[in-house]
Amino acid sequence: MKLHANLTKIALFGAVLLGMAGCQTVKPTEASMKERAQTVIGKPVSKIDNIRNDSTLTYYTAYTPAGEYNCELPSGVIIAVASMGIMSPPLSCLPKGASPIPFQ
Numbered sequence: 001m002k003l004h005a006n007l008t009k010i011a012l013f014g015a016v017l018l019g020m021a022g023c024q025t026v027k028p029t030e031a032s033m034k035e036r037a038q039t040v041i042g043k044p045v046s047k048i049d050n051i052r053n054d055s056t057l058t059y060y061t062a063y064t065p066a067g068e069y070n071c072e073l074p075s076g077v078i079i080a081v082a083s084m085g086i087m088s089p090p091l092s093c094l095p096k097g098a099s100p101i102p103f104q
Contacts (some may be wrong), residue, residue, distance in 0.1 A: 028058055028073055036091045037062040037071050061096070068096040 028036075030048050038045045043064040050061040058075040061068055071093040 017079055028075055032056070033071070033073060034062070036073065037069065037093055040071075040091050040093045041069055062093060069093040070096055071097075 030051070032047050033051075034048050037048070041062065041064060045062045045064055047063040048060055048104050049063065052059045053075055056074065058073045060071050062071050062072075063069075071091060073091050074103075
């Protein structure tokens with residue numbers, strides 16, 4: 001009986017590890033990036049371009065009538081958790097050429 005409980009724990013742990021490994025490739029969709037950028041910027045986004053990913057963050061350029069914005073959105077495991085409704089990952093959009101660190 002003890003062997004059965006140990007095998008169940010090992011199988012459950014293995015399933016969780018496989019699930020987490022699959023989450024590493026989760027990326028936000030272009031439609032969701034556009035919608036979120038519109039919400040953060042407060043202006044309609046006409047186009048999303050220059051999409052790059054480094055496995056933890058997705059970088060892209062959002063184009064609006066007022067200009068271009070460089071945006072960063074968490075991806076990977078964070079997006080997988082967010083898709084379950086547990087949290088909403090933060091999006092950061094700055095006007096093109098703006099520095100994220102204020103001058104001191």
